Amino acid sequence: MGDDIRGKVPPVRPKAWTWVWVSALVTVFCGGPLALLAWAAVGFDEATGPQPVDCADALEWAQATLPENAVEPRCTTASWLDTQVTADFRMPRGEAAQWLAGTYPGTEPRKPQFCDHDLCVNVQYDGEAEPGGPVAVDVTVTYEGESALVHLLAFDT
Incomplete structure (x- = not known):
């Protein structure tokens, strides 16, 4: 005779909160890695490569002084972490x-x-470093006839 409603199952509709949770999960799984990539790009952009710096300032930071008779001084600084x-x-x-x-x-x-090299010095400031100063300094000296080439590397952590 007519339509019998007893045997039919109505379509299941997801609840409104289901779509909220699905959207949140998609955002976390897709947006999280994208946010990390953006953060890394900004962080690496802030990193500076070696930049020329005044040797008096550089050596003062390394707890040294430029000898009066030094020639051809070249100093750089680089920082990130x-x-x-x-x-x-x-x-x-x-x-x-x-x-x-x-x-x-x-x-x-x-x-x-x-x-x-001809001379090497390694200085470690284990807990003795001035605040904002280096934790280690490496100095190498290479003799070149009557002159000596001095290379100093100082860094903090």
């Missing part, structure tokens, strides 16, 4: 060891058989 300062200069060969001893007293230069 940590700060790194480098200094390269030449000075008279006979004064290099004395400069090292006066600049970093209490440190013994390593002999050539223990480093790849």
Whole structure:
């Protein structure tokens, strides 16, 4: 006779909150990684490559001074998670060891058989570093005839 309603199942409609949860999950799983990529891009953009800096300032940060008779000084600084300062200069060969001893007293230069240069000094400031200063300084000296090429690397963490 007519339509019998007893055997038919009405269509199931999702509840309104189901769509809210589905939207939230899609946002987390798709938007989360995109947000991380954007954050990393901004962070790497803020990182600076080596930039020239005044050698007096660079060596002061490394708890050193530029020798009066230094020639061709070149200094750079770079920072992102940590700060790194480098200094390269030449000075008279006979004064290099004395400069090292006066600049970093209490440190013994390593002999050539223990480093790849004529003199090497590594200074660690384990808990003794000035706030905002380096935690370590590496200095290498390479003799070039009557002059010495000094390379200093200082960094913090």
